[in-house]
Every structure is written in structure tokens, then in C-alpha cells.
Amino acid sequence: MKIVKPGLQTTIQDAGRYGYQRFGVIVSGVMDQLAYRIGNLLVGNSNGEACLEMTMKGPEIEFEKDVLITITGGDFSPKINDEPVKMWRPIYIRAGSVLKFGACTVGFRSYLAVAGGIVVPEIMESRSTYLRAEIGGFEGRALDSGDSLTMGERSERADHIFQQLSDSEPPYMESDWFSAAEWGTEADQNGVIRVIQGREWNRFTRESQEKFTNTEYELTPQSDRMGFRFKGERLELSEQVEMISEAVSFGTIQVPSEGNLITLLADRQTTGGYPKIAQIASVDFSKVAQLKPGAKVRFKLVTHKEAESLYLEQERHLQQLEQGISLKLREGGES
Amino acid sequence: MKYELHPLGDSAVIVHLGDKISEETNVLVRNISLLLEEQPLPGMIEFVPAFTSVTVFYNPLKVLQNGKRNGKRKPDSPYELICGEIESAIHKIGPENKSEARNVEIPVCYGGELGPDIELVAQHNNLTTDEVIEIHTEAEYLVYMIGFAPGFPYLGGMSEKIAAPRKESPRLKIPAGSVGIAGSQTGIYPIETPGGWQLIGQTPLKLFDLDQDPPTLLRAGDKIRFHPISTTEFEKLKGGQE
Numbered sequence: 001m002k003i004v005k006p007g008l009q010t011t012i013q014d015a016g017r018y019g020y021q022r023f024g025v026i027v028s029g030v031m032d033q034l035a036y037r038i039g040n041l042l043v044g045n046s047n048g049e050a051c052l053e054m055t056m057k058g059p060e061i062e063f064e065k066d067v068l069i070t071i072t073g074g075d076f077s078p079k080i081n082d083e084p085v086k087m088w089r090p091i092y093i094r095a096g097s098v099l100k101f102g103a104c105t106v107g108f109r110s111y112l113a114v115a116g117g118i119v120v121p122e123i124m125e126s127r128s129t130y131l132r133a134e135i136g137g138f139e140g141r142a143l144d145s146g147d148s149l150t151m152g153e154r155s156e157r158a159d160h161i162f163q164q165l166s167d168s169e170p171p172y173m174e175s176d177w178f179s180a181a182e183w184g185t186e187a188d189q190n191g192v193i194r195v196i197q198g199r200e201w202n203r204f205t206r207e208s209q210e211k212f213t214n215t216e217y218e219l220t221p222q223s224d225r226m227g228f229r230f231k232g233e234r235l236e237l238s239e240q241v242e243m244i245s246e247a248v249s250f251g252t253i254q255v256p257s258e259g260n261l262i263t264l265l266a267d268r269q270t271t272g273g274y275p276k277i278a279q280i281a282s283v284d285f286s287k288v289a290q291l292k293p294g295a296k297v298r299f300k301l302v303t304h305k306e307a308e309s310l311y312l313e314q315e316r317h318l319q320q321l322e323q324g325i326s327l328k329l330r331e332g333g334e335s
Numbered sequence: 336m337k338y339e340l341h342p343l344g345d346s347a348v349i350v351h352l353g354d355k356i357s358e359e360t361n362v363l364v365r366n367i368s369l370l371l372e373e374q375p376l377p378g379m380i381e382f383v384p385a386f387t388s389v390t391v392f393y394n395p396l397k398v399l400q401n402g403k404r405n406g407k408r409k410p411d412s413p414y415e416l417i418c419g420e421i422e423s424a425i426h427k428i429g430p431e432n433k434s435e436a437r438n439v440e441i442p443v444c445y446g447g448e449l450g451p452d453i454e455l456v457a458q459h460n461n462l463t464t465d466e467v468i469e470i471h472t473e474a475e476y477l478v479y480m481i482g483f484a485p486g487f488p489y490l491g492g493m494s495e496k497i498a499a500p501r502k503e504s505p506r507l508k509i510p511a512g513s514v515g516i517a518g519s520q521t522g523i524y525p526i527e528t529p530g531g532w533q534l535i536g537q538t539p540l541k542l543f544d545l546d547q548d549p550p551t552l553l554r555a556g557d558k559i560r561f562h563p564i565s566t567t568e569f570e571k572l573k574g575g576q577e
Contacts, residue, residue, distance in 0.1 A: 018392075019381045022368070023551040024481040024525075024543075123545060133485055133526055135545070199341050199349070244356060245482065245489075247383035247390030249344050271385050271482040279344035307345040308395060308412055315396050 001067070001114070003147040007059035007101070012118055012137035012149075013266075014050040017126035021247070021270040028128035028136065031109050031225060031266050031289035035073030037318065038179050039113030041325045042070040042090050044158030049117025050127035052143075054110045056292075058101025059143065061112075067093050067151065068115035068162045072179075074107025074290055080172045089178035090115075090158075090329075092165035097172055107290035115162065116152030131225075131267070157329045177328050179321060191295075194284050194302045194310070198253060198276030200241060208235040212277060213301055217261060221293040225267040228291065234259030241275055248272040251280030251288065253299075263288065281307035283314050336363060336425060340418050346395055348417055350425075353387045356491065360387045361479055362433075365556035367425065369434040376420045377401040378413075384555045385480045386489070393417050436477075439552070439559045441523070443514050443536040444569035445471075450536035456499045456516055467535065468563055470497050471521065478557040486525035486543035486551035490559070493521045505531035512537045514561070525551070539564075539573035 003010070015036070016029025030036040030053050040049055052059075058076040071078050071087045078085050079100045085091055093099070101110070120127050120138055129137025138147060154162060165173040201209070217232035235255050248254070252264045254274035263280065264272065265288075280288055281302060291297065302310070339351045350367060353360040368384045376391065378398035383390045395413035402416040410416060445468045446453045457464045476492040483489075498519040506529060509515075513524045515532030524530060525542035538561075542552045553559065564572070 020550070021381055021383045021392075022481065022555070023549055024483060024485045024487050025550070124550065132528075135485075196342070196344065199343070244354070244386045244388075245480070246349060246385040246388045247343065247347070247392075249347050249392070251344055269483060270383060271480065279342075282345050304342050304345065304414065305412060308414060311345050311395055312399070312413075 001149050001151065002062045002064060003059055003143050003145060003149070004062055004098070005060040006143045006145055006147075007054050008057040009055040010059045010143045011053050011129040011131070012050050012120055012143070013053045013128045014126055015048050015128075016266065017124050017128050017130070017136070020124050024270055025124060025133075025135075026130060026267055026270060027250070028126070028130045029266050030111065030128075032073050032107075032111065032286045033289075034286040034314075034318075035109070035111045036113070038088070038321065039070050039072040039111045040117075041322050042072070042088070042179060043068050043113050043115040044155040044161070044329055045113065045115065045117055046155065046157075047117075049113070049152065050120065050137075051114070051118065052112040054101070054112065056104050056108055058104075058110060060101075061099045063093050063095055063097050063099070065095050065151070066162075066166060068154065068158055068165070069093060069099075070113050071110060072113065073111040074109050075105045076110045077102030077105060078110075085172070086174055086178065090161055090165065090175045092162060092168070092173045094166075094171040104292075108292045109289055114151050115154040115158035119150045119152045157326065161329050175328075179325065191287055191291075191297055192300050193288060193297050194281040194307065195253065195278040195299045196281060196302060196304050196307050198278045200237075200275035201277055203237050203239070203241050203275055204255075204277055205236050205238045208233075208237075208277075211235060213299055216296045216298055219291050219293050219295045219297070223293060225265055227265055227268060228263040228288070230261040230263070230297070232261070235261070235277060237275060243273045243275060245271045245273040248276070249279065251282070251285060252276055253278040253280065265289070281310055283307070283310035336428070338363075338425065340421065342414055343390060345414070347390055347392045348414065348421065350389045350391065350421060351387065352389070356386045356479065358477060358491075361477060361556060364389055364480075365434050365436075366428055368555065370424055370428055374424065376417065376424060378417065385482070391417065391421060434556065437554070437557045439557050441514075441538050441540060441559055441561045442564040442568070442572060443472075443538050443561045444564050444566055445536035447566065449566075449569070450514070450534050452499075452502075452515075452533035453535040456497060456533050456535055459499045460497055462497070467497050470494050471535065472561045472563060474560075476521070476559045476561075478553050478555055478559060480555045481551060481553065484524070484526055484528055484543075486553065488523060488542075488553045488557075488559075490521055493519055495519055499533045501531040502533060505529050509534065510537065512539065512542070514538060537569070539569050
């Protein structure tokens with residue numbers, strides 16, 4: 001597949017680069033893990049294949065071979081040969097077709113998964129792009145016009161639906177079944193983000209704790225894959241805390257001395273030294289990843305136990321979805 | 336061994352080993368890291384050592400499945416299960432798990448084009464550049480942790496006599512291998528990045544090299560020493576790596 005126009009920031013990502021944080025190598029990987037995982041399931045990928053992560057403005061891509069793709073995550077009004085196509089379902093595309101995107105209507109990050117995955121060399125066991133160190137992905141950088149990407153071999157599961165859909169007359173064919181996205185990447189622009197108390201929660205004034213959970217915060221444009229900056233009521237510590245750098249995680253909410261909130265995300269550094277007021281519950285990671293600058297959120301405290309149960313429930317949903325999709329892939333295009 | 340366990344969200348736990356940066360605490364960090372490396376916990380994704388802590392990242396689902404496999408009906412919380420695993424792992428640490436510190440020599444070509452700020456550092460401390468080099472090379476440094484950038488060592492042990500403030504406006508590009516001073520810290524830039532450290536020299540060694548396994552020259556717990564080399568030696572050593 002050939003990149004005709006690159007879009008705003010289109011990178012190759014997989015689940016992330018794990019096991020190397022202790023060497024100072026950041027995790028990277030997709031921002032919206034749910035959209036990524038569902039995307040791979042829909043095209044029969046089961047080995048953590050790499051996809052394209054697109055940001056706000058999608059690329060224009062010409063397919064040089066017949067392919068099976070799916071688009072998940074944020075809705076950027078995808079079109080094939082200028083006709084709108086639906087998301088969250090496998091789509092067969094005949095060679096020579098062009099995929100374009102229009103307005104970003106829902107969410108902020110969209111994902112293009114292809115059967116067989118996008119193949120680039122694995123660096124430290126991952127294909128994710130680490131932009132700052134120019135490592136991984138496509139030559140360590142965001143995609144540009146003229147880049148040509150290689151696709152891996154379709155799985156047997158993917159092949160079945162590929163055959164079924166490819167019998168069609170038009171140059172592309174969507175499956176008539178799809179994965180419900182409501183519990184996935186329904187980007188809730190006035191959303192409630194569930195959090196658990198961070199390690200320094202008790203170091204903040206009672207007033208700041210209340211402001212944090214009772215007032216609205218707005219995502220600022222100074223936000224990227226490394227972290228989101230929120231503006232709103234400033235938070236204060238009851239006394240100065242001597243912080244020693246330690247590991248941080250996706251969704252860690254820290255408060256530098258000026259009092260604004262920073263949520264650490266996929267390209268976060270491996271360690272951090274600011275007081276941590278809270279940690280976003282894993283169940284809401286996708287919701288956060290899809291926030292647009294200007295979006296308003298409220299943080300709602302849940303207990304650690306609740307966060308665990310919510311995570312496990314989400315994983316069970318995903319397992320059911322995987323079983324459902326396997327069944328559909330086996331049936332092919334029949335409904 | 337005294338330690339405290341705290342959750343970092345619903346998929347990680349921080350093992351706190353103290354609240355002061357010290358060599359003693361660093362030994363504990365290193366011993367636990369060694370154990371986790373040799374005997375990874377079931378369901379563990381990775382661990383991240385820092386100044387006074389080791390953080391274990393885990394997959395809650397796998398931790399739970401492993402707990403069930405081992406016939407544990409209770410607790411049903413992945414966090415409690417992993418904490419149990421960490422506690423029994425820590426109790427297993429015996430003399431054989433204690434890692435020896437590695438000694439690493441870092442050749443540095445001081446001053447000149449490779450260390451453009453050495454005179455500033457000297458002036459700031461009323462020293463000659465030779466004295467700055469002498470003080471910088473006579474100390475032994477401990478790698479407390481690797482972070483900030485791939486292979487970047489947080490070093491302890493620099494003399495206050497050569498401390499110098501950061502540059503007011505950071506350089507946009509600092510070459511890989513640059514040795515710098517910021518406040519009372521010294522460090523080495525493993526990859527080309529922007530940065531505000533005062534640069535006093537450069538090492539021809541690669542601190543981050545994807546062809547090596549592990550990809551970093553230094554590891555938390557290493558003891559390092561710098562020694563001065565000439566420009567000719569620098570070029571020769573650098574050339575020998577290409």
C-alpha cells in the first residue's frame with residue numbers, strides 16, 4: 001500500500017515495546033488499545049500485528065494489492081474511491097482502490113488494521129514507532145507521501161472472509177456484520193473519567209482533592225502522545241514534598257508545581273518525579289485516548305478494587321467479542 | 336528488608352525500599368531487580384528499577400489465571416495475588432541473589448569542540464580546566480537508574496566543586512556521547528537530543544546500541560569512572576566502532 005498523502009501524524013504502532021523500560025526505552029504503541037485490538041480481531045490478526053494510528057486528519061492511501069482492512073477508533077469519515085464506508089467491520093478492497101478520510105467527527109485517533117498486519121522490522125520486539133529516538137515503525141518516523149508499506153500474510157481466518165467478500169462486483173465490499181463500538185471507543189466528549197487515588201493523593205489539600213473530583217477540566221492543545229495537559233482548577237500540596245523519581249504508567253495523573261494536571265500516555269518517559277494525584281482506571285484508557293483538545297472531562301474516584309473489576313469485565317467482553325468474530329470469520333460473508 | 340507495596344493504577348505495583356537516595360537502598364533495588372530478571376513473576380510484563388523503588392507491571396488477567404491454576408480461590412484480586420508473589424520473592428532473596436556491581440571505565444575527550452562548556456564550568460568554580468578534568472575523573476560514580484532517554488544514566492557521586500547551573504537556553508542538538516554537568520549532577524547523553532547541560536567532553540563509547548543485547552552500555556547499579564583521552568584516541572576509538 002502506498003501513502004499518497006500522510007495526514008496529520010500517521011505512525012505505525014502495535015501494542016507497545018515492553019520489557020525495555022528499565023533501559024530507558026519508552027513503551028510507545030497505540031494510544032487506544034481497545035480500538036487496536038478490535039481492529040486486529042476483525043481482520044483475523046492474532047499476533048499483535050502492527051496497524052496505522054492516524055491523528056485528527058487521516059492519510060490518503062492507494063492499495064496496490066487486494067486487501068482486507070478495517071477501520072476502528074475515531075471516526076474520520078473514511079471513503080473508498082470517494083464513497084463513504086462503514087467502520088468496525090472487515091472491508092475487502094480491490095487493488096487500485098484509494099482510501100481517503102474526511103472530517104474527524106468522533107474521537108481524535110483512528111486505526112487502520114490490515115489482514116496480515118503492516119510489516120516493518122521488529123526493534124526490541126516491537127514495531128511501534130518511537131519518534132523521539134527515531135526507532136521502530138517506518139524508519140523511526142511518521143509516514144510521508146510516497147512511502148510504500150508492506151503487508152504480512154493473511155491468516156487462514158482472514159482468508160475465508162477475504163474470499164467471500166472478494167466475490168463481489170464493486171471494487172470494495174463491507175461485511176454486513178460489525179463489532180459494536182459503544183463500550184469501546186464511544187468517544188465521550190463530556191465524559192466522566194474514572195480514576196483511583198494516586199500515591200501522593202493525601203499530600204494534596206482537602207480543597208484540592210475536592211476541586212479535582214468536583215470540577216470540570218479541559219484538554220488543552222498542548223497535548224500529544226506523550227501526555228495530555230488539562231486546564232482547570234489548580235491543585236496544591238498541603239506541604240512541599242521531596243519527590244524521588246520512580247516509574248510512571250499510562251494514565252498517571254501528575255501535578256507539576258504550577259498546579260495543572262498532566263496525564264501521561266503512550267510516549268511517556270519511563271520515570272517521573274511529580275506528585276501523582278490519581279491514576280486513570282484501565283477501563284477508561286480508550287475514552288481518554290480519543291479526547292479532542294477542548295474536550296471537558298470530570299474525574300470520578302473509584303476504589304482500586306472497582307478499577308480491577310472493571311478491567312476484568314472489559315477483558316471478558318473482549319473475549320466474547322473475539323469468539324463472536326471468530327465465528328463470523330469462519331462463516332465468511334454469510335449472515 | 337523493609338519495604339512497602341503501593342498500587343500504581345490497576346496493573347502495576349511499586350515496591351518502595353526507602354525514602355532517601357543512598358547506596359544502601361540502591362543495593363536493595365539491584366537485588367530485587369536481579370531476582371525479577373532471573374525468576375520473572377507469573378503474569379509480570381516488566382519491572383522498572385528507580386532510585387528507591389522497583390515497579391512491577393503486570394497483566395491482571397494473567398495474574399488471576401495463574402492464581403486460579405495454583406488452586407488459590409482467595410484472594411480474587413490480581414493486585415493482592417501479585418503482592419503475595421512479590422513478598423515471597425523478596426523473602427527468597429538470599430546471598431546467592433546479591434549482584435556484584437560492575438565496574439565500567441568511560442574514556443572521555445575533555446574540552447575543545449567536544450566539550451565547549453568546560454571553561455564556563457571552570458570559571459564558575461574558580462578552577463582551571465585541568466582541575467575540572469582532575470576532579471571529574473577522580474570520583475567513582477554510581478548508576479542509580481536509567482531513564483529520561485534510552486540508556487541515560489542518573490549518576491551519583493559528583494563533587495560539588497565542579498557543579499554548574501544549566502544553560503539558560505538549551506541547545507537544540509547535543510551529540511550522542513556528550514558528557515555534561517547540570518547542577519551537582521553529571522551525565523552522558525546516549526542519543527542526540529536537545530538539552531541544557533554544560534558540556535565538558537565526549538565519550539566515543541555508544542551508550543545505546545541496538546545491535547547489543549541489552550541495548551545499553553550501563554545498567555542500574557554499575558560503578559563508573561571517567562578517564563581522559565586525547566582527540567586522536569577519541570577518533571581512533573570512535574572509528575573502531577563503526
